[in-house]
Amino acid sequence: MRVKIIKVGYLETNCYLIIKNNQCIIVDPGNEFDKIEDTIDKLNLDVKAIFITHHHFDHIGALDECINKYNVKVYDYNDYIRDDKLFTLDDFKFYMIKTIGHKDDLITYYFKDENIMFVGDFIFKNDIGRCDLDSGNFNDMLKSIEKIKKYPLNTKIYPGHGGYTTLENEIENNKYFKNI
Numbered sequence: 001m002r003v004k005i006i007k008v009g010y011l012e013t014n015c016y017l018i019i020k021n022n023q024c025i026i027v028d029p030g031n032e033f034d035k036i037e038d039t040i041d042k043l044n045l046d047v048k049a050i051f052i053t054h055h056h057f058d059h060i061g062a063l064d065e066c067i068n069k070y071n072v073k074v075y076d077y078n079d080y081i082r083d084d085k086l087f088t089l090d091d092f093k094f095y096m097i098k099t100i101g102h103k104d105d106l107i108t109y110y111f112k113d114e115n116i117m118f119v120g121d122f123i124f125k126n127d128i129g130r131c132d133l134d135s136g137n138f139n140d141m142l143k144s145i146e147k148i149k150k151y152p153l154n155t156k157i158y159p160g161h162g163g164y165t166t167l168e169n170e171i172e173n174n175k176y177f178k179n180i
Contacts, residue, residue, distance in 0.1 A: 001114045003158060006039055008032040011058045014160055016118060018111075019045060020091045026070075027051045027109065027118050028160060031061035037069060048090055052076040053120025054106040056133075059160060077105040083147070099148060101141025102129030108148070116156045123148070123157055125165040128176045145177055 004017040009031030016027035017039065024045040029036055040047060047070040052060060055076070067074065075087075075096070083097045097108040099122045106129075109118040121129035122144060131138040153168035171177050 001111065001116075003116070004039065004043070005158075006032075006036055008035060009058055009061060012161060013058045014158065014162075015062075016158060017043075017045065018092070018118075019043070022046060023048050023090055023092075025049045025051055025089070025092060026066055027158075028053055028059040028120065029062040029066045030058050033062035033065035033069075036062060036066065047072055048092065050074045051107075051109050051118065053108070053118060053122075053160060054103045056103060056121070059120060075107075075109075077107050080107055097147070099144040101131055101138065101144045102136055103133065104135040104137070104140070106144075110151070110155075115152055115154060116158065117148075117151075118158045120160040122159075123165070123170060123174075124159045124162050126170070126173050128174070129160075142176075149177065 002019040004019060006015040008015045013030030015030050015036055018025040022045055024047055049072050050066055080096050080098055087094050093113060095110040097110055099106050099108045102121045106120055106122055108122060128141060131141050151167055155167040157165045
């Protein structure tokens, strides 16, 4: 599995393409649909789904255009069943983990076989997402951090903004992880 990052919008949201065998999943099509479409076309990819980590404008700005172009299922908090429910979509196998705190609809997508997570604005490198925005809750954030700390330390974390990190790095360097 490969991960392609496309920086979109004035907040430089990370839109990800999760690629496996010329199929892909779009994660958080935040803006600049043309940029997303051009990348998919250049790589000659078959879009299988769209994942939304949460419904803030900078993560869904190009969602309607992606739906119209690719006509695929959109996964978001409405599809969440429980953290241990395995979803299969062609060659992709993933879990949806409820990680509220930054927003009450935030979902982390976990690919156990590849040991990677797409976390939206839940975790940033050495930081967490703001909890003072509409439907954010710091106590929920702490519960989500406690939950995520139970995953393998070498889990690679792809956030909604900035560079990737690992769970081990966050446990060692993120003050919010240390205080729990």
